[in-house]
Amino acid sequence: MRLEPRTHTPLAVRVLAPVGAVLAALALCALLVAWTGAPVLKAYGLLVEGAVGSRFALTETLTRATPLILTGLAAAVAFRARLWNIGAEGQLYMGALAAVVLGGGMLNLPFWLLIPTVLIAGALAGGLTLLGPAVLKVRFGVDEVVTTLLLNFVVLLLVSLLLEGALKDPMGMGWPQSAPVVEAAELPKLVARTRLHAGLVIALALAAVLWLIDTRTIWGYENRAVGANPRAAAFAGMPVTKVMLRTAVLSGGLAGLAGAAEVCGLKGYLTLDLSPGFGYSGIVVAMLAQLHPLGVVGGALFIAGIFVGADAMSRAVPVPNYIADVLVATSLLCMLVAGLLARYRLRRG
Amino acid sequence: MTPVLRLTGITKRFGPLVANDAISLTLHAGEVLALLGENGAGKTTLMNILFGHYVADEGSVEAFGRPLPPGSPRAALEAGIGMVHQHFTLADNLSVLDNIAVGTEPLWRPWSDRGGARKRLLDLAGRFGLGVRPDALVADLSVGERQRVEILKALYRDARILILDEPTAVLTPQEASGLFDTLRRLTSDGLAVVFISHKMNEVFAVSDSVAVLRAGRLVATRRTAETDREELAALMVGRDIKPPTPAPMEPGEPVLALSGVTVASGHGRPLLDAVDLTVRRHQVIGIAGVSGNGQTALADLISGLIHADSGSVTLKGESVVAADPAAMVQRGVARIPEDRHAAGLVGAMSVWENLIAERYRDPAFSRFGVLKRGAARRYADEVIRAFDVRCPGPDARTQLLSGGNMQKLILGRTLAHRPDLILASQPTRGLDVGAVSYVHGRLLEARAAGAGVLLISEDLDEILALADCIAVIHHGRLTPLLPHDRVSIRQLGLLMAGHWDVLKEVGHAA
Amino acid sequence: MEILDVLVSAAFWTAVLRIATPYVLGTLGELLCERAGVLNLGIEGIMTLGAMAGWMAVYQGGGLWTGVLVAMACGALMGLLHASLTVPLGLSQHVAGIGVTLLGTSLSYFVYRLVLPQASTPPTIQPFQPLDLPGALAQTPLTYLAALLVLAVAYALYRTPVGLAVRMVGENPGAAEAQGLSVTAVRVGAVMAGSALMALAGAFLTLSAFNAFFFNMVNGRGWICIALVVFASWRPGKALLGALLFAAFDAFQLRLQQIAGGMLPYQVFLMLPYLLSILALVLVARRAAYPRALMIPYRKGER
Numbered sequence A: 001m002r003l004e005p006r007t008h009t010p011l012a013v014r015v016l017a018p019v020g021a022v023l024a025a026l027a028l029c030a031l032l033v034a035w036t037g038a039p040v041l042k043a044y045g046l047l048v049e050g051a052v053g054s055r056f057a058l059t060e061t062l063t064r065a066t067p068l069i070l071t072g073l074a075a076a077v078a079f080r081a082r083l084w085n086i087g088a089e090g091q092l093y094m095g096a097l098a099a100v101v102l103g104g105g106m107l108n109l110p111f112w113l114l115i116p117t118v119l120i121a122g123a124l125a126g127g128l129t130l131l132g133p134a135v136l137k138v139r140f141g142v143d144e145v146v147t148t149l150l151l152n153f154v155v156l157l158l159v160s161l162l163l164e165g166a167l168k169d170p171m172g173m174g175w176p177q178s179a180p181v182v183e184a185a186e187l188p189k190l191v192a193r194t195r196l197h198a199g200l201v202i203a204l205a206l207a208a209v210l211w212l213i214d215t216r217t218i219w220g221y222e223n224r225a226v227g228a229n230p231r232a233a234a235f236a237g238m239p240v241t242k243v244m245l246r247t248a249v250l251s252g253g254l255a256g257l258a259g260a261a262e263v264c265g266l267k268g269y270l271t272l273d274l275s276p277g278f279g280y281s282g283i284v285v286a287m288l289a290q291l292h293p294l295g296v297v298g299g300a301l302f303i304a305g306i307f308v309g310a311d312a313m314s315r316a317v318p319v320p321n322y323i324a325d326v327l328v329a330t331s332l333l334c335m336l337v338a339g340l341l342a343r344y345r346l347r348r349g
Numbered sequence B: 001m002t003p004v005l006r007l008t009g010i011t012k013r014f015g016p017l018v019a020n021d022a023i024s025l026t027l028h029a030g031e032v033l034a035l036l037g038e039n040g041a042g043k044t045t046l047m048n049i050l051f052g053h054y055v056a057d058e059g060s061v062e063a064f065g066r067p068l069p070p071g072s073p074r075a076a077l078e079a080g081i082g083m084v085h086q087h088f089t090l091a092d093n094l095s096v097l098d099n100i101a102v103g104t105e106p107l108w109r110p111w112s113d114r115g116g117a118r119k120r121l122l123d124l125a126g127r128f129g130l131g132v133r134p135d136a137l138v139a140d141l142s143v144g145e146r147q148r149v150e151i152l153k154a155l156y157r158d159a160r161i162l163i164l165d166e167p168t169a170v171l172t173p174q175e176a177s178g179l180f181d182t183l184r185r186l187t188s189d190g191l192a193v194v195f196i197s198h199k200m201n202e203v204f205a206v207s208d209s210v211a212v213l214r215a216g217r218l219v220a221t222r223r224t225a226e227t228d229r230e231e232l233a234a235l236m237v238g239r240d241i242k243p244p245t246p247a248p249m250e251p252g253e254p255v256l257a258l259s260g261v262t263v264a265s266g267h268g269r270p271l272l273d274a275v276d277l278t279v280r281r282h283q284v285i286g287i288a289g290v291s292g293n294g295q296t297a298l299a300d301l302i303s304g305l306i307h308a309d310s311g312s313v314t315l316k317g318e319s320v321v322a323a324d325p326a327a328m329v330q331r332g333v334a335r336i337p338e339d340r341h342a343a344g345l346v347g348a349m350s351v352w353e354n355l356i357a358e359r360y361r362d363p364a365f366s367r368f369g370v371l372k373r374g375a376a377r378r379y380a381d382e383v384i385r386a387f388d389v390r391c392p393g394p395d396a397r398t399q400l401l402s403g404g405n406m407q408k409l410i411l412g413r414t415l416a417h418r419p420d421l422i423l424a425s426q427p428t429r430g431l432d433v434g435a436v437s438y439v440h441g442r443l444l445e446a447r448a449a450g451a452g453v454l455l456i457s458e459d460l461d462e463i464l465a466l467a468d469c470i471a472v473i474h475h476g477r478l479t480p481l482l483p484h485d486r487v488s489i490r491q492l493g494l495l496m497a498g499h500w501d502v503l504k505e506v507g508h509a510a
Numbered sequence C: 001m002e003i004l005d006v007l008v009s010a011a012f013w014t015a016v017l018r019i020a021t022p023y024v025l026g027t028l029g030e031l032l033c034e035r036a037g038v039l040n041l042g043i044e045g046i047m048t049l050g051a052m053a054g055w056m057a058v059y060q061g062g063g064l065w066t067g068v069l070v071a072m073a074c075g076a077l078m079g080l081l082h083a084s085l086t087v088p089l090g091l092s093q094h095v096a097g098i099g100v101t102l103l104g105t106s107l108s109y110f111v112y113r114l115v116l117p118q119a120s121t122p123p124t125i126q127p128f129q130p131l132d133l134p135g136a137l138a139q140t141p142l143t144y145l146a147a148l149l150v151l152a153v154a155y156a157l158y159r160t161p162v163g164l165a166v167r168m169v170g171e172n173p174g175a176a177e178a179q180g181l182s183v184t185a186v187r188v189g190a191v192m193a194g195s196a197l198m199a200l201a202g203a204f205l206t207l208s209a210f211n212a213f214f215f216n217m218v219n220g221r222g223w224i225c226i227a228l229v230v231f232a233s234w235r236p237g238k239a240l241l242g243a244l245l246f247a248a249f250d251a252f253q254l255r256l257q258q259i260a261g262g263m264l265p266y267q268v269f270l271m272l273p274y275l276l277s278i279l280a281l282v283l284v285a286r287r288a289a290y291p292r293a294l295m296i297p298y299r300k301g302e303r
Helices: A011-036 A042-054 A055-080 A090-107 A111-140 A144-164 A197-214 A218-228 A230-236 A239-266 A279-286 A294-315 A323-343 B043-052 B073-078 B095-099 B114-128 B143-156 B172-188 B200-206 B230-237 B297-303 B324-328 B340-344 B351-355 B373-386 B403-415 B434-449 B460-466 B489-497 B503-505 C001-006 C010-035 C043-059 C064-087 C093-115 C140-161 C161-171 C173-178 C183-209 C223-232 C237-258 C266-285
Strands: A002-005 A344-349 B005-014 B019-026 B030-034 B058-063 B079-083 B163-164 B193-198 B210-216 B217-223 B254-263 B272-281 B282-286 B308-313 B333-336 B423-424 B452-456 B469-474
Touching: A002 B079, A002 B308, A011 A042, A011 A279, A011 C093, A042 A055, A042 A294, A055 A090, A055 A218, A055 A239, A055 A279, A090 A239, A090 A279, A090 B452, A111 A144, A111 A239, A111 B172, A111 B254, A111 C266, A144 B351, A144 C223, A144 C266, A197 A218, A197 A294, A197 B373, A197 B489, A218 A230, A218 A239, A218 B324, A218 B340, A218 B351, A230 B324, A230 B340, A239 A279, A239 B058, A239 B469, A279 A294, A279 C093, A294 B058, A323 A344, A323 C064, A323 C093, A344 B114, B019 B058, B030 B043, B043 B073, B043 B163, B043 B469, B043 C266, B058 B373, B058 C266, B073 B079, B079 B143, B095 B114, B095 B351, B095 C010, B095 C161, B114 B143, B114 B172, B114 B254, B143 B172, B163 C043, B172 B193, B172 B200, B172 B489, B172 C266, B193 B200, B210 B230, B217 B230, B254 B297, B254 B452, B272 B282, B272 B297, B272 B452, B282 B434, B282 B460, B282 B489, B297 B324, B297 B333, B297 B423, B308 B503, B324 B333, B333 B403, B340 B403, B351 B373, B351 B403, B351 C093, B373 B403, B423 B434, B434 B452, B434 B460, B460 B489, B469 C093, B489 B503, C001 C010, C001 C237, C010 C043, C010 C140, C010 C183, C010 C223, C010 C237, C043 C064, C043 C183, C043 C223, C140 C161, C140 C237, C161 C173, C161 C183, C173 C183, C183 C223, C223 C237, C223 C266, C237 C266
Parallel strands: B019 B217, B030 B193, B030 B210, B079 B163, B163 B193, B282 B452, B282 B469, B333 B423, B423 B452
Antiparallel strands: A002 A344, B005 B019, B005 B058, B210 B217, B254 B272, B254 B308
C-alpha cells in the first residue's frame, strides 16, 4: 500500500474528512466512557441532548461557539500563511483586558460608539500581542511556536497582576476580578432570557468577509502564495515580510476580539477563568475546517456542542466532563489523518 | 563467465507514466557498463529500483546469482551493491568518517569502533588513490572531494558493484578524467561499474559496453568498441534533434553592467568578489563554473533578492540601488530561477495564479485590491497556448505538471512581456531533450528580438552551444568575457578549477 | 549583601539542582526527538501525563520506582502516537504535537477526576527522600538519575552506532537510508525514548519535588524545555548547562521575591522565567545550527 497525491480533492471528500474524523474520535472515546462504567450510548445520547436538545441547550452551544469561531479564524488565517500562532489564548486575554479598561467607565460614549471602540481596541491589543513574536520571527528567525506559547503564560500573569492591583473591583469581595464594563459597552442579546449575544453575528460576518478576502482579493492571493511557498512568493516579488506581519495582526486581532466579545457580550467583567482554553481549541476548530473560513463555523459549532453537551452529560452519568477535552484532542489527531486521506489516495503496490 | 548482476523485465510506473518498461540487463565483473539516455529516459529510476529506493511493479533483480529482495537498500548493500547518487547523500554537519561509518556497525553495539573505522578508511583511500581527511566536516569539502567520500562509502562496505548516477555533472573536465582513472583502478580490482550518463564522450572514454534507454525502454545494448557516436545518438534520441545554432549577431547597447560588485557572505570569503560584467542586447553571455562558486549569489543579485555590498549595478544605463524582485520585473528583467520547484512556482496554486504572480498588481489583473479572476484566466489561456504548456487548463494545480511544462510556464510568465534582460539560471537542468531544445529555442528567439541573455549553467555543453561569450566563475570571482570560439574545453576546465594563469594563454582582450 | 548571602548558601544550590531536574530531563527528551528530526510539541502534555501516571501508580499502592516506570511507559506510548503520525505518515509536526499535548493533558485530568471524583484537597503520597549527603548534594535519587542520563545520552549520541544513526536521520534521512538504515525505525525509536524522558521529567514533579498531582502542574515547563534545546544548540552538555543556569535564575528570583517581595508584585517574578526563555531564543536564533532535517518529513521513494 502506498499514498498517491490526488489530482484534485472533490468537495464531498473535503466535507466528509472532518465528519469521518469526528466519528472516529467518538468511537475511540467510547472506550474511555465504557471504562467509567457508564452506558456508552446513553452517555452520548445525553451529550447530544445537552448540546442541541432544547432551545436553551442550542443557545448555550451558540454562545460557546462565538469565541471559538473567532479563535478558529485566528488559527486558520495564521496557519494558512504558515505562521504558527499557538498564542491565541494570550491574545484573547489581552483583548479582554483592553475591553475592561476602555469599557469600564473610562470612556463616556453612547453605545453605538462605545461598542465598536471597545471591540476594535480589543482586536488591536490582541494583534499587537502577536506582532511581537512575528517581528522576532521575520527579523531574527526566532521560532514563533515557542514564543507565542510562552507569551500565553506571561499574559496570564499580567492579567493576574492587574486583577489583584490596578483593575481590581473594589466591590468584588476580594476576588481577583475586574469591575464590570458599563452598560453602554454591553453587546445586545440575540434571544431574550438566554446568554446568546450579538458577538455571534460579528463572528459569522467575519468568517464570510475573510472567505471573500481569501478568494477574491490580492491580499488573500498573497497570503496563500506566501503560506504555500514563501520562497517562490518572494522570488515573484511579493512582500513576504509585510504579508507575515499583516497576517499576525489579523490573527492576533481575531483572538483579541474573541476576548473583548466574551467580556462585553457574556461575562461583563474579567476574571482569570474567562477562557477555558478557547485559544487552544481554536487550533482544533481550524484544523477540522481545513483552514477554510466558512468551515471554521462548522468546526466551532461542533466543538462548542461537545463542551456544552459534556457538561450536561457529566451531571447525569459518572463521566468526568474532561471527556470533552479528550474528545477535542482526539478529533484533532483523527483530523490530521483524515486530512491526509483527503489529499492522497491509498493505492495498492 | 556468469554475470554479477542481472535485471529481468523491470517495469515501473508512476501514475500514468511508465518510467521503466520491461528492462533486462546484465553486468559482468571487471566491466564498466554505461547506461546512456536522455533526461527522463528512466536511467535513475532503474538504478533506484536496483538499489532498493523504489519497488518495481514487475521484474526481478539478481546479484551474484541470488535474487535481491525488492525495496531494501540494506539488502542491496549486503549483496555488494554501492550507489553514488547524483545528489550526494551526505550529511553536511557530520564528519567524513561519520558519514562513511554510519550503518556499518551492529546498531545496538554499545560502542563505536572509531579507531578501526579510521584505519580501514585510510587503507582504502590509499589503495585506490582517493585522498580524504576523515575528520573534516562534509560541509567544508569541495564537490570533487564529496564524490570521493561517496565512492569510499561504497568501497568501505565491500561493494563489488558500483553504480554512479551522472557522476561528472558537477565536475570540471579535469576532475572527470580523474574519476575515470579511479574507475579503471576499481575494475582492474574486479569491481563492476554501472555508469549513468547522457553524454556521449564519456561513454567512449570509460565504458566497455553501453545500454541505451529511451522513454523508459531499453532500445539497444552494444560493445562500446563496436559502435560509434552516430549510432548511439540515433538510438538515444530516436529522432533528429538539431543542436541550436545561434546566428552571429552584432551586440547592441549594454542592458546590464556590473562594476566591482561584491556580496559579502557574513563569514570567510565573499560570495561575489569585485565582479565586472557587461551584457549587451543580441548577446548570450554564459557563466561557467563548478556549482557553489557564487552562481547563486550572482543570480540572486540580478533577481533582486540580495543587494551588492559594494560596486554598482546598472540596468539599461540606470543605476540600480536596493532593488527588490518586483522592481527588477518592472525594469524589464525576465528571471528564470535555478530551482523551479522551490523558487519558481507555488505548486499548491493553480496555473493561472502562478502566471500572474509577477504582475498581479497590474490594472489588467486587479482593481482596488480585487483580483480580476476572469481576465487572469483568459490571459493564462493565451500564455498556455503561446508557450505550448501541456496542462488540463488554467485551473490545474501546478505541482501536477511535468518539469518541462513547469519550465514553459515560467518562460511564459516572464518572456511574454518582451524583456530587455533575461537571467536564465540552470534553465534546462533535469529536463528531457524535447524541453531542452524548446527552452534553448526561446532564449535564442529573445536574443534575436533584442534581449541580452545571462545564462548561468553548470552544463558546459549548454554554454558552449548557446553563448557568444563565456566568463568563468570561481570562488566568487569572474574572469573577463572570453569569445566562445577562442577558448577550448581544456582551458575552461582549468579556469573552473581556479587556474587563472591560463587566461594569459587565451590572450583575452583585456 | 543579602544577594551575596543567597548565592553562597547551600540551601540555594540545593534548590537550583531540584528546580533544574525536570528541565534537564525534559530538555534531554526533546533534544533526542529533535536530533532525529522530529519537533515534539507534545512535551507539555507528555510531562503532565507522566506526572499524573507516576503519581497514580504510587497512590494505588505501587512503589516509587514502579511509578517512575509507569510514567516512562506512558510517555513512550505518547511518543509512539506522535511518531506514528509524524514519521511514517509525515503529518505536520506542529499540529500533531499540539494534539498530543491536548490529549496528554486532558487524559490526565480525566483519569485523575475519574479515580478521585470528590477530592477537594489533592491526596498525597510519600515521595522520594533526599539522600543523606552534605550540602547541595542532598538530592533525591531522580536528580542523580537525571545527571547520569545526561552522560548516557551524550555518550549514546556521540560514541555509539545507534547515536550516529539518530544524528544522521536528523541531518540527512536520505543518506541514512542509502546506508541501509530504516529512517522510520530510528525516528520512531528516538521519539519514543525522548518522550519517555519527558514523562520522567513530569514524574519528578509528583514523586520528588511535590507529593501530589495538581491541575496545571507542569505550567509551561515543557515549552521552556523546547527553548532550552535551541539555547543548547542541540547538545546534551549544553542542555545541562542551560537548565542549571535557568534553574539558578529561577531559584534566585524566588529568593529575591522573599527579600524584595514588598516592592514588586509576585507576578513580575513569575513572568521572568518565560521572558528569559524568549530572550535566550532571540540571542541564539541567528546562529542556531538546527539539525538540517528538523521538521521535514521523509517519505521513502517519493519523487
